[in-house]
Amino acid sequence: MPDEQHLFVRTDADIVSARQAGRALATQLGFSDSDAVLIATAISEIARNMVEYAKGGEIVLTPERVNGRQGLSILARDEGPGIADVELALKDGYTTGSGLGLGLPGTRRIMDEFQVDSVVGRGTTVLMKKWVS
Protein backbone atom coordinates (compact mmCIF):
# COMPACT_ATOMS: atom_id res chain seq x y z
CA MET A 1 0.00 0.00 0.00
CA PRO A 2 1.38 3.48 -0.81
CA ASP A 3 2.66 5.65 2.03
CA GLU A 4 0.67 8.44 3.59
CA GLN A 5 1.49 11.91 2.31
CA HIS A 6 1.78 15.16 4.21
CA LEU A 7 1.11 18.29 2.19
CA PHE A 8 1.46 21.84 3.42
CA VAL A 9 -0.96 24.27 1.83
CA ARG A 10 -0.30 27.98 1.98
CA THR A 11 -0.70 29.31 -1.56
CA ASP A 12 -2.80 28.73 -4.66
CA ALA A 13 0.08 26.74 -6.13
CA ASP A 14 0.03 24.45 -3.07
CA ILE A 15 -3.69 23.81 -3.65
CA VAL A 16 -2.89 22.72 -7.19
CA SER A 17 -0.17 20.32 -6.06
CA ALA A 18 -2.31 18.96 -3.21
CA ARG A 19 -5.15 18.01 -5.54
CA GLN A 20 -2.74 16.58 -8.10
CA ALA A 21 -1.24 14.41 -5.34
CA GLY A 22 -4.75 13.37 -4.23
CA ARG A 23 -5.82 12.47 -7.71
CA ALA A 24 -2.67 10.46 -8.39
CA LEU A 25 -2.99 8.57 -5.08
CA ALA A 26 -6.71 7.86 -5.70
CA THR A 27 -5.95 6.41 -9.14
CA GLN A 28 -3.15 4.32 -7.63
CA LEU A 29 -5.58 2.95 -5.02
CA GLY A 30 -8.00 1.77 -7.68
CA PHE A 31 -10.59 4.56 -7.73
CA SER A 32 -12.31 5.16 -11.07
CA ASP A 33 -11.35 8.23 -13.08
CA SER A 34 -14.50 10.13 -12.14
CA ASP A 35 -14.06 9.26 -8.44
CA ALA A 36 -10.45 10.43 -8.62
CA VAL A 37 -11.68 13.76 -10.03
CA LEU A 38 -14.29 13.96 -7.24
CA ILE A 39 -11.59 13.35 -4.61
CA ALA A 40 -9.34 15.98 -6.19
CA THR A 41 -12.28 18.41 -6.20
CA ALA A 42 -12.94 17.72 -2.51
CA ILE A 43 -9.29 18.34 -1.66
CA SER A 44 -9.40 21.52 -3.70
CA GLU A 45 -12.47 22.84 -1.83
CA ILE A 46 -11.01 22.06 1.60
CA ALA A 47 -7.56 23.38 0.72
CA ARG A 48 -9.05 26.64 -0.60
CA ASN A 49 -10.93 27.10 2.64
CA MET A 50 -7.68 26.67 4.55
CA VAL A 51 -5.87 29.22 2.38
CA GLU A 52 -8.73 31.70 2.42
CA TYR A 53 -9.72 31.57 6.08
CA ALA A 54 -6.78 30.10 8.01
CA LYS A 55 -3.72 31.28 6.02
CA GLY A 56 -2.94 27.65 5.29
CA GLY A 57 -2.68 24.30 6.98
CA GLU A 58 -1.75 20.69 6.53
CA ILE A 59 -3.39 17.91 4.54
CA VAL A 60 -2.62 14.27 5.24
CA LEU A 61 -3.60 11.67 2.65
CA THR A 62 -3.73 8.13 4.08
CA PRO A 63 -4.58 4.97 2.14
CA GLU A 64 -6.89 2.75 4.22
CA ARG A 65 -8.01 -0.83 4.01
CA VAL A 66 -10.99 -2.03 6.04
CA ASN A 67 -12.58 -5.48 5.54
CA GLY A 68 -10.81 -5.87 2.24
CA ARG A 69 -12.14 -2.54 1.00
CA GLN A 70 -9.72 0.04 -0.25
CA GLY A 71 -10.26 3.63 0.78
CA LEU A 72 -8.61 7.00 1.04
CA SER A 73 -8.72 9.14 4.14
CA ILE A 74 -8.05 12.86 3.95
CA LEU A 75 -7.29 14.84 7.05
CA ALA A 76 -7.14 18.63 6.76
CA ARG A 77 -5.92 20.54 9.76
CA ASP A 78 -5.45 24.26 10.27
CA GLU A 79 -4.89 26.67 13.13
CA GLY A 80 -7.21 29.32 11.80
CA PRO A 81 -10.07 31.24 13.41
CA GLY A 82 -12.30 28.16 13.55
CA ILE A 83 -15.95 27.86 12.53
CA ALA A 84 -18.46 29.26 15.02
CA ASP A 85 -21.45 27.29 13.76
CA VAL A 86 -20.44 24.11 11.95
CA GLU A 87 -24.09 23.19 11.33
CA LEU A 88 -24.65 26.47 9.51
CA ALA A 89 -21.36 26.24 7.57
CA LEU A 90 -22.56 22.89 6.19
CA LYS A 91 -25.65 24.50 4.65
CA ASP A 92 -25.60 25.19 0.91
CA GLY A 93 -25.02 28.80 0.05
CA TYR A 94 -23.78 29.94 3.43
CA THR A 95 -20.51 31.83 3.31
CA THR A 96 -18.65 34.49 5.25
CA GLY A 97 -16.22 34.90 2.36
CA SER A 98 -16.51 35.60 -1.35
CA GLY A 99 -17.28 32.10 -2.64
CA LEU A 100 -20.53 30.38 -3.54
CA GLY A 101 -20.89 28.79 -0.10
CA LEU A 102 -20.60 25.34 -1.63
CA GLY A 103 -17.17 24.32 -0.30
CA LEU A 104 -18.07 22.37 2.83
CA PRO A 105 -21.55 21.09 1.88
CA GLY A 106 -20.35 20.18 -1.62
CA THR A 107 -17.39 18.30 -0.23
CA ARG A 108 -19.66 16.43 2.19
CA ARG A 109 -21.74 15.24 -0.76
CA ILE A 110 -18.63 13.99 -2.55
CA MET A 111 -17.22 11.95 0.32
CA ASP A 112 -18.58 8.82 2.02
CA GLU A 113 -17.57 9.95 5.49
CA PHE A 114 -17.22 13.54 6.56
CA GLN A 115 -16.56 15.05 9.94
CA VAL A 116 -15.72 18.61 10.97
CA ASP A 117 -14.24 19.51 14.35
CA SER A 118 -13.72 23.15 14.99
CA VAL A 119 -12.86 25.27 18.00
CA VAL A 120 -13.19 29.03 17.62
CA GLY A 121 -9.79 30.65 17.95
CA ARG A 122 -7.99 27.30 17.82
CA GLY A 123 -8.58 25.90 14.38
CA THR A 124 -10.47 23.41 12.26
CA THR A 125 -9.96 19.74 11.46
CA VAL A 126 -11.82 18.01 8.66
CA LEU A 127 -11.61 14.24 8.40
CA MET A 128 -13.16 12.67 5.31
CA LYS A 129 -13.03 9.29 3.64
CA LYS A 130 -14.05 7.73 0.40
CA TRP A 131 -14.18 4.04 -0.41
CA VAL A 132 -13.61 2.36 -3.75
CA SER A 133 -17.04 1.34 -5.03
Place this chain on the structure above:
Amino acid sequence: MRSAAEFLATAMRDVQNPETQRALRCFWEIWKQERKRLDEKVGAYMQQLPEFREALRRLTPEKMAELARSSDVALEKAFTENDWIPLLEHLSKEGRNYAQTGIPFSAWYEVISAFRNELRSVLVAIARTDLERAMLAGDGLNRYVDLSMARMGEAYLAAKETIIGRQQDAIRELSTPVLQVRDQLLIIPVVGMVDTQRARQLTESLLKAIRDRRARAVVMDITGVPIVDSRVANHLVQACEAARLMGAHVFITGISSAIAQALVTIGAELRGVPTLGDLQTGIEAAEELLGIRHVTVPAATPPPVAVPSPVPELPPTR
Protein backbone atom coordinates in the same frame (compact mmCIF):
# COMPACT_ATOMS: atom_id res chain seq x y z
CA MET B 1 8.95 23.06 11.51
CA ARG B 2 11.51 25.82 11.80
CA SER B 3 12.39 27.87 8.76
CA ALA B 4 15.91 28.99 7.90
CA ALA B 5 14.85 32.56 8.74
CA GLU B 6 13.76 31.56 12.24
CA PHE B 7 16.97 29.61 12.78
CA LEU B 8 18.90 32.67 11.72
CA ALA B 9 16.98 34.93 14.11
CA THR B 10 17.80 32.58 16.99
CA ALA B 11 21.44 32.44 15.95
CA MET B 12 21.58 36.24 15.80
CA ARG B 13 20.19 36.51 19.32
CA ASP B 14 22.74 33.96 20.42
CA VAL B 15 25.56 36.08 18.98
CA GLN B 16 24.67 38.82 21.46
CA ASN B 17 25.36 36.46 24.36
CA PRO B 18 28.75 37.38 26.03
CA GLU B 19 29.75 33.71 26.31
CA THR B 20 29.22 33.19 22.57
CA GLN B 21 31.04 36.41 21.78
CA ARG B 22 34.04 35.22 23.76
CA ALA B 23 34.09 31.94 21.80
CA LEU B 24 33.72 33.72 18.46
CA ARG B 25 36.47 36.20 19.24
CA CYS B 26 38.80 33.44 20.40
CA PHE B 27 38.19 31.58 17.14
CA TRP B 28 38.75 34.75 15.11
CA GLU B 29 42.16 35.39 16.76
CA ILE B 30 43.34 31.99 15.62
CA TRP B 31 41.65 32.03 12.23
CA LYS B 32 42.99 35.50 11.39
CA GLN B 33 46.58 34.31 11.72
CA GLU B 34 45.96 31.28 9.54
CA ARG B 35 43.59 32.84 7.02
CA LYS B 36 45.95 33.37 4.12
CA ARG B 37 47.21 29.81 4.26
CA LEU B 38 43.71 28.38 4.82
CA ASP B 39 42.15 30.38 1.99
CA GLU B 40 44.77 29.06 -0.41
CA LYS B 41 44.25 25.48 0.72
CA VAL B 42 40.47 25.58 0.62
CA GLY B 43 40.60 27.48 -2.67
CA ALA B 44 42.79 24.76 -4.20
CA TYR B 45 40.39 22.14 -2.88
CA MET B 46 37.45 23.93 -4.47
CA GLN B 47 39.27 23.97 -7.82
CA GLN B 48 39.21 20.17 -7.69
CA LEU B 49 35.44 19.96 -7.20
CA PRO B 50 33.72 19.77 -10.58
CA GLU B 51 30.72 21.74 -9.24
CA PHE B 52 32.91 24.75 -8.53
CA ARG B 53 35.52 24.57 -11.27
CA GLU B 54 33.26 26.02 -13.94
CA ALA B 55 31.98 28.84 -11.73
CA LEU B 56 35.45 29.73 -10.46
CA ARG B 57 36.81 29.87 -13.99
CA ARG B 58 34.32 32.59 -14.80
CA LEU B 59 35.64 34.80 -12.00
CA THR B 60 38.35 37.25 -13.02
CA PRO B 61 41.28 37.73 -10.60
CA GLU B 62 40.09 41.31 -9.97
CA LYS B 63 36.56 40.11 -9.13
CA MET B 64 38.07 37.45 -6.84
CA ALA B 65 40.18 40.04 -5.03
CA GLU B 66 37.17 42.31 -4.64
CA LEU B 67 35.12 39.49 -3.15
CA ALA B 68 37.95 38.64 -0.73
CA ARG B 69 38.26 42.30 0.31
CA SER B 70 34.55 42.72 0.98
CA SER B 71 34.45 39.50 2.98
CA ASP B 72 37.56 40.68 4.94
CA VAL B 73 35.84 43.91 5.94
CA ALA B 74 32.62 42.09 6.87
CA LEU B 75 34.44 39.46 8.94
CA GLU B 76 36.48 42.06 10.80
CA LYS B 77 33.32 44.03 11.64
CA ALA B 78 31.46 40.91 12.78
CA PHE B 79 34.14 39.45 15.00
CA THR B 80 35.73 42.53 16.49
CA GLU B 81 32.90 45.07 16.55
CA ASN B 82 30.12 42.48 16.92
CA ASP B 83 28.29 44.01 13.97
CA TRP B 84 27.11 40.99 11.99
CA ILE B 85 24.82 42.74 9.53
CA PRO B 86 27.49 43.38 6.81
CA LEU B 87 28.67 39.77 7.00
CA LEU B 88 25.14 38.40 6.76
CA GLU B 89 24.43 40.66 3.80
CA HIS B 90 27.66 39.57 2.16
CA LEU B 91 26.74 35.89 2.64
CA SER B 92 23.24 36.45 1.26
CA LYS B 93 24.62 38.05 -1.86
CA GLU B 94 27.16 35.28 -2.31
CA GLY B 95 24.48 32.63 -1.77
CA ARG B 96 22.22 34.18 -4.38
CA ASN B 97 25.08 34.41 -6.89
CA TYR B 98 26.19 30.83 -6.34
CA ALA B 99 22.62 29.55 -6.57
CA GLN B 100 22.25 31.34 -9.91
CA THR B 101 25.50 29.89 -11.25
CA GLY B 102 24.10 26.45 -10.50
CA ILE B 103 26.42 25.29 -7.72
CA PRO B 104 24.40 22.81 -5.65
CA PHE B 105 24.02 23.69 -1.98
CA SER B 106 25.29 20.23 -0.96
CA ALA B 107 28.66 21.01 -2.58
CA TRP B 108 29.24 23.60 0.15
CA TYR B 109 29.30 20.90 2.80
CA GLU B 110 32.42 19.47 1.19
CA VAL B 111 34.07 22.87 1.25
CA ILE B 112 33.02 23.44 4.85
CA SER B 113 34.35 20.09 5.94
CA ALA B 114 37.71 20.84 4.24
CA PHE B 115 37.75 24.17 6.09
CA ARG B 116 36.94 22.44 9.38
CA ASN B 117 39.62 19.79 8.88
CA GLU B 118 42.27 22.42 8.27
CA LEU B 119 41.26 24.36 11.35
CA ARG B 120 41.03 21.22 13.44
CA SER B 121 44.73 20.47 13.00
CA VAL B 122 45.52 24.04 14.07
CA LEU B 123 43.30 23.64 17.14
CA VAL B 124 44.84 20.27 18.00
CA ALA B 125 48.29 21.89 18.03
CA ILE B 126 47.00 24.62 20.37
CA ALA B 127 45.29 22.06 22.62
CA ARG B 128 48.69 20.58 23.50
CA THR B 129 49.58 23.72 25.41
CA ASP B 130 46.20 25.42 26.05
CA LEU B 131 43.29 23.01 26.04
CA GLU B 132 40.74 25.58 27.24
CA ARG B 133 41.57 28.01 24.43
CA ALA B 134 41.32 25.27 21.82
CA MET B 135 37.91 24.20 23.14
CA LEU B 136 36.61 27.76 23.18
CA ALA B 137 37.85 28.38 19.64
CA GLY B 138 36.26 25.10 18.52
CA ASP B 139 32.96 26.30 19.93
CA GLY B 140 33.38 29.61 18.09
CA LEU B 141 34.18 27.77 14.84
CA ASN B 142 30.98 25.74 15.06
CA ARG B 143 28.83 28.76 15.74
CA TYR B 144 30.37 30.71 12.89
CA VAL B 145 29.91 27.84 10.42
CA ASP B 146 26.29 27.25 11.49
CA LEU B 147 25.41 30.89 11.15
CA SER B 148 27.02 31.24 7.71
CA MET B 149 25.48 28.06 6.37
CA ALA B 150 22.01 29.06 7.62
CA ARG B 151 22.35 32.38 5.84
CA MET B 152 23.64 30.83 2.66
CA GLY B 153 20.89 28.21 2.74
CA GLU B 154 18.28 30.90 3.09
CA ALA B 155 19.71 32.80 0.14
CA TYR B 156 19.74 29.62 -1.95
CA LEU B 157 16.09 28.95 -1.15
CA ALA B 158 15.11 32.54 -1.89
CA ALA B 159 16.90 32.38 -5.25
CA LYS B 160 15.16 29.12 -6.16
CA GLU B 161 11.78 30.48 -5.11
CA THR B 162 12.32 33.52 -7.30
CA ILE B 163 13.03 31.23 -10.23
CA ILE B 164 9.93 29.11 -9.50
CA GLY B 165 7.77 32.23 -9.20
CA ARG B 166 9.05 33.52 -12.51
CA GLN B 167 8.35 30.19 -14.19
CA GLN B 168 4.84 30.12 -12.76
CA ASP B 169 4.19 33.56 -14.22
CA ALA B 170 5.56 32.40 -17.55
CA ILE B 171 3.38 29.30 -17.57
CA ARG B 172 0.32 31.39 -16.70
CA GLU B 173 0.95 33.75 -19.56
CA LEU B 174 1.76 31.04 -22.05
CA SER B 175 -1.25 28.93 -21.29
CA THR B 176 -4.10 31.32 -21.98
CA PRO B 177 -3.83 32.45 -25.58
CA VAL B 178 -6.82 34.19 -27.14
CA LEU B 179 -7.19 33.16 -30.75
CA GLN B 180 -9.23 34.88 -33.40
CA VAL B 181 -10.98 32.43 -35.71
CA ARG B 182 -12.73 35.00 -37.85
CA ASP B 183 -14.19 38.44 -37.53
CA GLN B 184 -15.95 38.84 -34.13
CA LEU B 185 -15.26 35.24 -33.08
CA LEU B 186 -12.61 34.27 -30.52
CA ILE B 187 -11.46 30.96 -29.09
CA ILE B 188 -9.79 30.55 -25.71
CA PRO B 189 -8.37 27.07 -25.18
CA VAL B 190 -7.69 26.62 -21.45
CA VAL B 191 -5.13 23.94 -20.66
CA GLY B 192 -3.90 22.81 -17.26
CA MET B 193 -4.77 23.47 -13.66
CA VAL B 194 -6.82 26.60 -13.01
CA ASP B 195 -6.32 28.28 -9.65
CA THR B 196 -7.93 31.47 -8.43
CA GLN B 197 -5.15 33.67 -9.75
CA ARG B 198 -5.22 32.08 -13.17
CA ALA B 199 -9.01 32.25 -13.30
CA ARG B 200 -8.78 35.96 -12.57
CA GLN B 201 -6.16 36.41 -15.27
CA LEU B 202 -8.32 34.43 -17.67
CA THR B 203 -11.27 36.76 -17.04
CA GLU B 204 -9.04 39.75 -17.62
CA SER B 205 -7.62 38.56 -20.94
CA LEU B 206 -11.10 37.46 -22.05
CA LEU B 207 -12.61 40.90 -21.44
CA LYS B 208 -9.63 42.70 -22.91
CA ALA B 209 -9.78 40.57 -26.05
CA ILE B 210 -13.52 41.19 -26.42
CA ARG B 211 -12.89 44.92 -26.37
CA ASP B 212 -9.73 44.97 -28.50
CA ARG B 213 -11.03 42.67 -31.20
CA ARG B 214 -14.68 43.68 -31.06
CA ALA B 215 -15.75 40.13 -30.47
CA ARG B 216 -19.38 39.14 -30.23
CA ALA B 217 -18.92 35.44 -29.64
CA VAL B 218 -16.28 33.57 -27.64
CA VAL B 219 -15.78 29.84 -27.29
CA MET B 220 -13.88 28.89 -24.13
CA ASP B 221 -12.73 25.31 -24.36
CA ILE B 222 -11.77 23.62 -21.09
CA THR B 223 -11.02 20.13 -22.41
CA GLY B 224 -7.50 20.46 -21.01
CA VAL B 225 -8.58 21.39 -17.48
CA PRO B 226 -8.38 18.39 -15.15
CA ILE B 227 -10.28 19.81 -12.13
CA VAL B 228 -12.94 22.51 -11.77
CA ASP B 229 -13.93 23.27 -8.18
CA SER B 230 -16.67 25.57 -6.93
CA ARG B 231 -14.49 28.65 -6.90
CA VAL B 232 -13.17 28.17 -10.40
CA ALA B 233 -16.75 27.51 -11.52
CA ASN B 234 -17.73 30.77 -9.86
CA HIS B 235 -14.98 32.60 -11.73
CA LEU B 236 -16.15 31.14 -15.04
CA VAL B 237 -19.73 32.20 -14.36
CA GLN B 238 -18.62 35.71 -13.47
CA ALA B 239 -16.37 35.96 -16.52
CA CYS B 240 -19.30 35.01 -18.77
CA GLU B 241 -21.57 37.52 -17.03
CA ALA B 242 -19.01 40.28 -17.53
CA ALA B 243 -18.59 39.31 -21.18
CA ARG B 244 -22.35 39.44 -21.65
CA LEU B 245 -22.39 42.98 -20.27
CA MET B 246 -19.80 43.88 -22.88
CA GLY B 247 -22.04 42.52 -25.58
CA ALA B 248 -20.34 39.21 -26.22
CA HIS B 249 -21.72 35.73 -25.88
CA VAL B 250 -19.50 33.07 -24.29
CA PHE B 251 -19.90 29.34 -24.87
CA ILE B 252 -18.02 26.93 -22.64
CA THR B 253 -17.08 23.65 -24.25
CA GLY B 254 -15.15 20.51 -23.40
CA ILE B 255 -16.47 19.69 -19.91
CA SER B 256 -15.46 16.09 -19.33
CA SER B 257 -17.87 13.56 -17.84
CA ALA B 258 -15.85 13.42 -14.62
CA ILE B 259 -15.91 17.20 -14.21
CA ALA B 260 -19.62 17.36 -15.05
CA GLN B 261 -20.29 14.82 -12.29
CA ALA B 262 -18.12 16.68 -9.82
CA LEU B 263 -19.82 20.01 -10.57
CA VAL B 264 -23.29 18.53 -10.12
CA THR B 265 -22.24 16.81 -6.87
CA ILE B 266 -20.87 19.93 -5.27
CA GLY B 267 -23.79 21.95 -6.62
CA ALA B 268 -21.91 24.35 -8.89
CA GLU B 269 -23.80 23.80 -12.10
CA LEU B 270 -22.53 26.83 -14.06
CA ARG B 271 -26.03 28.26 -14.20
CA GLY B 272 -26.51 30.95 -16.83
CA VAL B 273 -23.53 29.81 -18.88
CA PRO B 274 -24.26 28.11 -22.17
CA THR B 275 -22.20 24.94 -22.28
CA LEU B 276 -21.74 22.73 -25.30
CA GLY B 277 -20.13 19.37 -25.84
CA ASP B 278 -17.01 20.01 -27.83
CA LEU B 279 -15.08 22.78 -29.49
CA GLN B 280 -16.54 22.10 -32.92
CA THR B 281 -20.13 22.36 -31.66
CA GLY B 282 -19.12 25.55 -29.86
CA ILE B 283 -17.73 27.13 -32.99
CA GLU B 284 -20.82 26.11 -34.96
CA ALA B 285 -23.11 27.65 -32.34
CA ALA B 286 -21.03 30.83 -32.27
CA GLU B 287 -21.13 31.13 -36.06
CA GLU B 288 -24.85 30.64 -36.05
CA LEU B 289 -25.11 33.43 -33.49
CA LEU B 290 -23.05 35.68 -35.74
CA GLY B 291 -25.33 34.83 -38.65
CA ILE B 292 -22.66 33.02 -40.54
CA ARG B 293 -23.90 30.16 -42.62
CA HIS B 294 -21.78 27.69 -44.42
CA VAL B 295 -23.20 26.93 -47.81
CA THR B 296 -22.08 23.87 -49.57
CA VAL B 297 -21.57 24.83 -53.13
CA PRO B 298 -21.67 21.90 -55.49
CA ALA B 299 -18.32 21.46 -57.11
CA ALA B 300 -18.38 23.10 -60.48
CA THR B 301 -18.52 20.52 -63.24
CA PRO B 302 -15.22 20.62 -65.06
CA PRO B 303 -15.40 21.80 -68.64
CA PRO B 304 -15.57 18.92 -71.01
CA VAL B 305 -12.19 17.93 -72.12
CA ALA B 306 -11.99 18.18 -75.82
CA VAL B 307 -11.24 14.77 -77.04
CA PRO B 308 -9.43 15.03 -80.32
CA SER B 309 -11.38 13.15 -82.87
CA PRO B 310 -9.39 10.33 -84.21
CA VAL B 311 -7.87 11.06 -87.50
CA PRO B 312 -10.06 9.27 -89.96
CA GLU B 313 -8.24 6.49 -91.45
CA LEU B 314 -7.71 7.25 -95.00
CA PRO B 315 -9.16 4.78 -97.22
CA PRO B 316 -6.41 2.72 -98.59
CA THR B 317 -5.34 4.13 -101.81
CA ARG B 318 -4.89 2.02 -104.64
